[in-house]
Every structure is written in C-alpha cells, then in structure tokens.
Amino acid sequence: xxxxxxxxxxxxxxxxxxxxxxxxxxxxxxxxxxxxxxxxxxxxxxxxxxxxxxxxxxxxxxxxxxxxxxxxxxxxxxxxxxxxxxxxxxxxxxxxxxxxxxxxxxxxxxxxxxxxxxxxxxxxxxxxxxxxxxxxxxxxxxxxxxxxxxxxxxxxxxxxxxxxxxxxxxxxxxxxxxxxxxxxxxxxxxxxxxxxxxxxxxxxxxxxxxxxxxxxxxxxxxxxxxxxxxxxxxxxxxxxxxxxxxxxxxxxxxxxxxxxxxxxxxxxxxxxxxxxxxxxxxxxxxxxxxxxxxxxxxxxxxxxxxxxxxxxxxxxxxxxxxxxxxxxxxxxxxxxxxxxxxxxxxxxxxxxxxxxxxxxxxxxxxxxxxxxxxxxxxxxxxxxxxxxxxxxxxxxxxxxxxxxxxxxxxxxxxxxxxxxxxxxxxxxxxxxxxxxxxxxxxxxxxxxxxxxxxxxxxxxxxxxxxxx
Numbered sequence: 469x470x471x472x473x474x475x476x477x478x479x480x481x482x483x484x485x486x487x488x489x490x491x492x493x494x495x496x497x498x499x500x501x502x503x504x505x506x507x508x509x510x511x512x513x514x515x516x517x518x519x520x521x522x523x524x525x526x527x528x529x530x531x532x533x534x535x536x537x538x539x540x541x542x543x544x545x546x547x548x549x550x551x552x553x554x555x556x557x558x559x560x561x562x563x564x565x566x567x568x569x570x571x572x573x574x575x576x577x578x579x580x581x582x583x584x585x586x587x588x589x590x591x592x593x594x595x596x597x598x599x600x601x602x603x604x605x606x607x608x609x610x611x612x613x614x615x616x617x618x619x620x621x622x623x624x625x626x627x628x629x630x631x632x633x634x635x636x637x638x639x640x641x642x643x644x645x646x647x648x649x650x651x652x653x654x655x656x657x658x659x660x661x662x663x664x665x666x667x668x669x670x671x672x673x674x675x676x677x678x679x680x681x682x683x684x685x686x687x688x689x690x691x692x693x694x695x696x697x698x699x700x701x702x703x704x705x706x707x708x709x710x711x712x713x714x715x716x717x718x719x720x721x722x723x724x725x726x727x728x729x730x731x732x733x734x735x736x737x738x739x740x741x742x743x744x745x746x747x748x749x750x751x752x753x754x755x756x757x758x759x760x761x762x763x764x765x766x767x768x769x770x771x772x773x774x775x776x777x778x779x780x781x782x783x784x785x786x787x788x789x790x791x792x793x794x795x796x797x798x799x800x801x802x803x804x805x806x807x808x809x810x811x812x813x814x815x816x817x818x819x820x821x822x823x824x825x826x827x828x829x830x831x832x833x834x835x836x837x838x839x840x841x842x843x844x845x846x847x848x849x850x851x852x853x854x855x856x857x858x859x860x861x862x863x864x865x866x867x868x869x870x871x872x873x874x875x876x877x878x879x880x881x882x883x884x885x886x887x888x889x890x891x892x893x894x895x896x897x898x899x900x901x902x903x904x905x906x907x908x909x910x911x912x913x914x915x916x917x918x919x920x921x922x923x924x925x926x927x928x929x930x931x932x933x934x935x936x
Contacts, residue, residue: 473498479517480510487511529720530730532671532696532780534561534598534649535625541597543698543780544731549721552806558731559803560774561781562795563598563627568614569605575614578787579621585792590810590835594796596624600651600783601639603630608638615642627651627673627733627783633660644668649698649781651675651733658685662692671696673733678702679712683727697730698780702739706770709739710777717778731780736770767791772798809861810835816885817842820851824892827852827935829920829927830878831899832859832867840924848928850935855896857881864899875905875912882913897935 477497488509490496499505500521507513507521531545541561548554564582566575585596599618603611611630618626619642626648628639636650651673653661658674665672672694676682682699689697701716703709713732719725768791771782775798784791804810811833818826819842831841833856845852857878859867867873878898888894894915898905900922910917921930 473501476500476521479513479520481512481514483512485512528724528729529717530695530697531558532698532731534627534647534671536645536647539597539623539625540647541625546717546778547721549717551802555805555807556803558780559799560779561597561625562771562775562792562799563600563781563783564596564787565600565602565629565783565785566614566618567602567604568607568611570614572613572617575617576621579618582787583622583624585787585789587793587796589797589800590839591812592800592810592835594800596787596792596796598625598627598781598783600627600629603628603632603635603639606630606632606635608632608635611635612638612642615639619643619646625649627781631657633657633664636661636664640664640668640670644670647671649673649733651698652700653685653689655681655685658689659692662689662694665694665696666692671698673698673700674730675700675702679715679728683725686727686730698733699728699730700733700735704739706736706739706773709734710773713774713778732778733781733783734774734779735783736774737767737785768794771795775799776802811861812838812856814856814858814881816887816890817854817856818851819845819854820849822851822853822890824890826850826891827897827931828887828891828895829854829897830857830881831855832857832862832864832873834859834861834863834867837863841927844924844927845931848931850928850931852931853887853890855881855885855887864901868902868905873902873905875908878905878909879913882915897930 477494480493480497482493484492488496490499496505496510500507507518527545529544529546532543534541543558543561545558546556566578579599582596582599587594599622601614601618605611626643626646628636628648629651630636631652631654647670649671650661650665652675653672654675661672672689674682674685674689674697676685679701682701686697701712703712716728716732720729767784767786771784772795774782775795812835814833829845829852831837831854838856841854845854857873859872862870862872864873895918896915897918897920900920903919906917906919921927
C-alpha cells in the first residue's frame with residue numbers, strides 16, 4: 469500500500485529548509501504522497517529514507533520506453549483516470565503486425581507501407597509508431613530474416629512477438645540497437661525472457677491468463693532486474709479485456725498496486741493476443757457479437773475503444789489508410805490537454821498568390837477553426853489573407869462569449885500584423901456568427917467591416933460572388 473503523507477514526513481529530515489522548493493517538510497511529504505513532486509528534490513534525505521521512500525516516490529504506472537532516438541515511444545506514467553481531471557501525457561502507441569512467415573517481398577512491402585502512415589492533422593504530424601514482428605514460424609532463422617527485412621525498410625520502433633527465447637534472441641541480434649519490446653514472458657518462460665531483456669537492455673511484455681496471474685508474475689520479473697514491463701491480461705473476450713484494462717488502471721492509480729502498475733498492450737483483433745509462436749488462429753467471438761471474420765472494421769472500432777480506455781499499445785493486423793486515420797484522430801483528440809487547446813500561431817497567413825487587392829478574413833487561433841477555414845479559402849481560388857487572432861485557443865463563438873474576440877482584440881491584431889501596409893483597401897471580413905461586432909469594430913479600428921458567412925463551407929461562394 470502507498471505511504472501516507474504523515475508516513476513520509478516521519479522519514480524526512482524535518483529541517484523545513486525549503487531547498488526542495490516547498491516551505492516545509494510536511495508540505496513536501498504531502499506533495500510526495502500525491503505524486504506532485506519527486507524525492508530527488510530533497511537534497512538532505514538520508515540513504516535509509518531513500519530506500520524506504522522509493523516506492524512512495526515511484527509513479528503509480530511505470531514509464532516504459534520502446535525504441536531510440538526520434539522514433540522512441542514512451543508509454544505509461546499516467547496519473548489520472550479521466551483527462552479532465554488533469555490530462556493524459558503519453559499517447560497510446562499504434563503498432564501494425566507483420567508475420568515472419570510471409571514472403572520477404574511482402575514483409576518489405578508492408579514495412580514500407582507502415583513507415584509511410586504519416587498524417588497532417590490540424591497542423592501536426594501524426595503517425596503509426598510501431599511494427600510488431602510476430603514469430604508465426606517459431607523458427608529462429610525465419611524470424612531473424614524477417615527482422616532484417618523490417619529493419620532495412622523502416623525506422624519505426626519494434627515489438628518482437630514470440631514466447632520462444634531462442635527465436636527472440638535470434639531477432640534481438642538484429643534489432644537490439646532499436647530497443648524493441650520483447651513479447652511475451654509468461655509463467656513458463658519468464659526467467660529466460662527476463663534474462664534476454666537484461667542482456668539486450670530492452671523492455672519486456674508480460675502475459676498472464678488473468679489479473680491474479682499477472683500480479684504474481686510481475687514481482688518475480690522485477691526481482692530479476694527487469695523494471696520496464698508492459699502487461700497483457702490475456703482476456704478471452706473484448707468485454708473482459710475492457711474490464712481488465714480498466715481494473716489495472718484503477719488499481720494502479722487508486723490503490724498504488726505495484727504488481728499491476730504497468731502500461732497495457734492489447735490486440736483488438738484477438739483479445740488474448742493470438743499464440744505468440746504458433747500458427748495464428750481466428751479470434752474468439754467478441755462479447756459484442758463481432759468476431760475477426762467481420763473484417764477490420766471491428767478491429768478499428770475496438771482499437772479506438774482501447775485508445776480511450778486505457779491501452780499503452782494497440783497492435784493491429786490491418787494497415788490501410790482508412791483504418792489508421794480514425795485511430796490517430798481519436799488519439800490526438802483524447803491526448804490533447806483539455807486546458808490547452810491545440811493552437812496555431814497568431815499572425816497573417818497568405819493563401820495563394822496574394823496581391824494588394826486580396827481580401828482579409830478574420831478567424832481565431834483554435835487549430836480546428838483555422839484548418840476548417842484555410843482549405844475552403846484555398847479551394848475558392850481567390851488569393852486571400854487570413855488574420856488569425858489570439859483567442860487563447862478558443863473557437864469563434866466560445867471566444868466571443870468569453871470576451872476573447874472583441875473589437876479591441878481584433879484591432880490590435882490588425883495593427884500588430886501590419887496588414888495595412890500590404891493591401892490598398894481597408895476592408896476586413898469577420899465570421900457571420902459574430903456579426904454584432906461589425907459596428908463596434910468599425911468605430912474602434914477605422915476599417916470597413918464586412919460580415920462573412922457563418923459556415924466555412926460557404927466561403928468559396930462568398931469570396932467569388934460577394935467580395936469586391
């Protein structure tokens with residue numbers, strides 16, 4: 469069980485020196501108990517106290533790093549059940565599975581396809597982060613050759629799926645520098661798998677037949693010196709998997725239950741993950757009535773469910789654009805800090821080959837608003853300026869209601885942008901939803917104010933037929 473603030477206080481030096489950044493040792497102890505600070509902030513704590521407090525200062529869910537360099541993926545270390553309580557920090561990793569018994573040309577083709585799954589959404593690049601190589605053949609040479617082909621054709625982080633330590637090591641001789649996730653240790657092979665994880669400095673996946681077996685396995689593995697674990701409860705149905713993943717998260721955060729305080733890996737097409745080292749089998753019928761035979765649509769839907777609650781990694785068989793785009797979209801949405809909306813820079817954006825006669829449109833710096841307006845303006849074929857006003861990431865109506873989009877703020881944006889030096893007219897177009905601003909804005913700024921359409925989809929017609 470987690471130590472209370474008073475338990476922690478008894479082990480601190482009680483100097484109230486403030487060197488930790490907190491006025492008193494008691495306040496520091498309370499912050500430490502609620503995971504709002506770390507023990508290393510206290511320079512005077514004794515070694516004995518450090519040992520006793522190590523568990524209290526550790527995150528309730530272990531941070532695990534897979535891969536290296538710019539393609540590394542960090543998962544875990546979450547602190548809340550619901551993002552509105554604070555935020556979620558480490559987005560779910562999305563992996564695409566490749567079987568090692570495919571022809572080399574097919575493995576190469578799929579590795580390149582997964583590498584290319586990069587999307588530009590609301591001004592940010594989002595992508596698939598992982599390739600999972602499944603040892604269907606259970607043959608060390610075949611698995612090693614598949615690893616070679618993937619490494620040669622992709623820079624992404626890797627997962628190696630096989631319960632055979634000999635097969636895993638054959639792959640690790642190729643991939644160790646990429647720091648892949650080794651999956652999976654179980655009750656039969658955990659000692660050998662832990663030895664491989666230590667030898668090659670890689671994180672280790674752990675699979676149990678239920679939460680009790682997982683809770684029994686993880687302390688045995690950490691005692692062998694492997695701390696970075698990713699767990700899978702091996703649930704038999706999607707409904708049971710969802711229940712188990714929720715239980716893991718709650719036990720980790722609410723009870724600081726260390727044996728299950730690790731990020732979770734799930735296989736939406738087959739809740740139990742499929743046999744790591746044998747011929748793949750059809751997944752069981754899901755509790756919803758869907759099975760893998762219904763195609764990849766159900767896999768995508770279940771993957772989205774586990775991105776929301778609370779997978780660290782989802783491993784998919786499908787890899788088509790239409791399957792991946794909804795997943796990276798829902799992930800980007802749920803892992804956006806609710807207190808800090810995605811924003812674009814507040815400035816003038818020229819769209820097309822603008823001239824001194826081009827119209828000027830006003831919008832807010834909420835990314836979704838800007839990236840709704842921008843393609844419509846571009847599609848109109850009317851070269852235009854878009855003046856993005858700093859509304860602290862709020863949409864048009866929200867900003868107007870919060871008094872973040874008013875005549876004074878827009879006037880300041882017009883002045884700061886120096887747009888008057890770039891056009892020979894003095895007209896601006898405001899969104900139709902804030903038409904009531906037009907009179908005040910004209911009086912404040914001295915610009916002629918035109919009221920544009922309410923919906924961005926009407927901008928092409930407005931710019932072609934109304935703008936003069």
